[in-house]
Amino acid sequence: MAQAIWKVIGASGFVGSSIVARLASEDIQVDAVEAPRLLTRTADAEKLIREARQLDGIIDTLAESFAGCEVVINASGLAAPDQEDVAPLLGANALLPAVIAIAAQRTGVSRVIHLSSAAVLGPVPVLTATPNTQPFSAYSFSKALGEEVLLKLRSFIEETAALGQAPGSEESEFPAAPSHAPAAVAGDHAVEICIIRATSVQGRGRRTTEAFAKIASSALASVAGRIPRRTPVSSNYALAEFVARVAGFEGSLPPIVLQPWEGATTESVLIDAGRRYPLHLPVPLCRALVATGYKVSELLGDCLTGPVRRVEVMWFGQDIDDSWARENNLVPQERVSEVLRTAHNALGAPRDRKFKN
Template sequence: MTSTTWAVLGATGFVGSATVARLQADGQTVVPVSAPRLASGAHTVHHLLEQAHRLESVIDYLAESFAGADVVINAAGLAAPNQTHEESLLGANALLPVLVALAARRTSVRRVVHISSAAVQGHTDLLDETATVRPFSPYSFSKALGESALLKLRRDWAAQPGSPAITVLRATSLQGSGRRTTARLARFASSPLSSVAGNGSAHIPVTSVHALAEFVSRVGRHGEALPPVVLQPWEGATTGSVLRDAGRREPRHLPALLCRLVLDAGFAVSALAGNRWHGVLRRLEVTWFGQRQVRGWAEEHDAVPEPRISEVLRQAHLAAGRG
């Protein structure tokens, strides 16, 4: 697809700003679009779509903003894995994507790429590009609900000419300059607590925001039909390499059985408290054990971005004053 104009929601955010910079470097015209602040109490796709169709003024605003765009990138949302305020999360991560799709349908937009999160698949051993989701926290539930609603719209519109093609792009654990998650990772990796389960060779879906931005550009410019879901490809990181790059030291190697027992106990306590600490425990689980992912659409279509994760984590180490 040769695109002349891209509308990008969330263009000033962490993911959005990197995406805009990449698109402009690729010679694309970019129109930033401000994302409206929304709240929702919907917990099913049916109720979410009902609410979205009632928000005519928001759809009109977005449709006017998308006028003349070929591709819409939704990089907006609430990236707050520890937040428990469900209405804000659902508004930003579930309701907004639906409104974006409805507005795009009223214009000449040909493709909508919604940037979601691999967190929707939760504790699965293997991240993939299926519609299967296993949310484990308010954040991952909000992202999963948004995905499910968009995929329903995609199915409903499949036989209707003129409807935009919708693709969900699942980003993995993103790292980059200025992100608190990356700064925390650098501090952890530099501390005596830095540790992995076993020998540290497990694959881990930790990637750079630069690679995501490049992948978004490649997906949006792809000249053929896209699948419903594409997964950001693995950038070559392992549980050990991430901590070595971010901490410039070798992490402790803990017995895998001990790590599993600690996590199982933690999840049990968290469950008694209404899953209060599931997000933190899940991040620790991935830090220790990693998480594999399929070779998917990116590998099949030669769309794997340049690996930048080692560079980003080493810069984070320096930025933390631990050079």
């Protein structure tokens, strides 16, 4: 697949631009596709798929862009963890992925890689590739719904293709696209849809990275206890490399894969981003404060759930089951330390006098 044309939707965004740069460095021919802006308040996967199928004009526009393409990477979406207005979130993170998958199937695209977020799993101790999600905010719900929609579409496409009635083929009730120049889609063709759950991705120019560097450089930098704990904090470079490796993987892809762990711990990321040693707080105190924060947030309509969750991850971290990536030698180069140190330098904040490294 490395010799074919690849398309990246959302190529100008934080993640998309990193992916395009990585693909270009590997001499992969890549074209940018502009992401249409969609709004919806439909929060049911089946209804959302029906709504997506009715967007003929947008399906045609995307399908025309996908003509002759082997791989489509969807790096678009609305990354707004604290936003509460669901219409743009659901439109960008759930409805648009459905439209992209439908257009790709009806144009004969071989593979769709969709960038999701590990936030869909909620406060679990270990991030996994399970389809079961526990969203805790409007943002994580929209990303979880986008995953559910794509998993349902993947199953439907595979089932119909096994019967020789794949969407876009002559045997299907769903027509090929674009309508003015329909692609030739075989009855057994099934686009391979794979969801990549990105972890806590950091990089230059990202507000969350700047905010993390500010906290790490202050007296608020702290961890729970003294036992090293894995953290899902990662770099945009590693994510882009992983996306490229998954998209070009020669074998069959699972429905969901996790961005691999970059070797960082709760303490190491604070040291890299703050150039100071964090405080080691008693574990019972941290657990009590987190529990209290969630209760207060619940009383206030869950408006504090996002910030409380970020503090919880800073203190306790979160493990990652990246066994599939490791078994298939797809683990990218670790660059999170480099990214966080660059973020600290960009702040112009002095390193703590006690810090010797």
